[in-house]
Amino acid sequence: MKLISLLKSGFLAALCSFGLNAATIDNAGVLSEPIKSKLNEMGAELKETTGVTLDLITFSNLNGESIDEAIKPFKSSLKPPYVILVLVPKKAGAKTGKVDIYTSNDANSLFDKEAVLSPYPESGSILPILVSNKGKDIYNAAMLNGYADIADRIANSKGVVLKSSIGNSNRDTINIFRYLIYGSIILVIVVFAIRKIKR
Template structure:
């Protein structure tokens, strides 16, 4: 009987959790910051912002996976990430919303560094991509929701989020510009070597 009660209490606590890191990707400082932001957003807007990392052993869709971990009764936004495995090229990430008008999830999930806050970091060569991507992405979600409701989050990371993305954006744009210059230069040289038939 005690064993059953312990399992029931554990399951109830899991359903009431704000952040679930089953894949063990987050360091304690990031985990604490995410929980603080989520709690403050809930307190000020009555909207739940959750984050779930999982290895997804049962191969569920990300929406099904989220619904097994959280009690989805109120308005919510859930950032779900299944990390890349050794035998796979990419992981999976999505934002599950109770209402599609809650925020522009396509902007948050954009691969472009000037708008997206998750995928550009996951694609970067940083040592700790998951902590950076999840912290920045979750903060972006929480701040967008707070802004739409006319409240300000004291726990927001705002400018530091943009600074991190700037450090990724400039090398990426620089590399693209360099590649374009090399391509154009080679094309012009090749064209100037072709003898004319006149």
């Protein structure tokens, strides 16, 4: 019975695709082909330039297992250093889905997992998009943004710049607005102080 559920979940196809150095295994069917292609491109460049494997796995159903138990077969097929980004999308009627990042011991220090998974838009690159519930492609946007953020952080830790990087436009935009707002507040305070001194 368990063998049948493994076959239905695409486990064997996923395991075979890992052998082909695929970076994306979308068992949940939530990612579009262009996004998978971009993720695979970034993953291949990261592996080639840094030696670190970065994979994304989505599960439609964990069948009562924890995420850690579900990815054990995938982890055993990878050579360290590796990072695995895992998504279990929210089902209809469920309150939340699940997102987590698993690393080999030697990949722990290459990036800040807590920052990537932060719910705050200024540092997190996945959860702020998922909790927004705006738009039909939140999984595509969140996984592309999170995967690219992890890849860029790993590349930076190794002193490499990825040509396929998309950057982090959300964080950059938020920081630009933050600086504009802070600058405006400081300008208003300075103008009030100068007017008060002149009186």
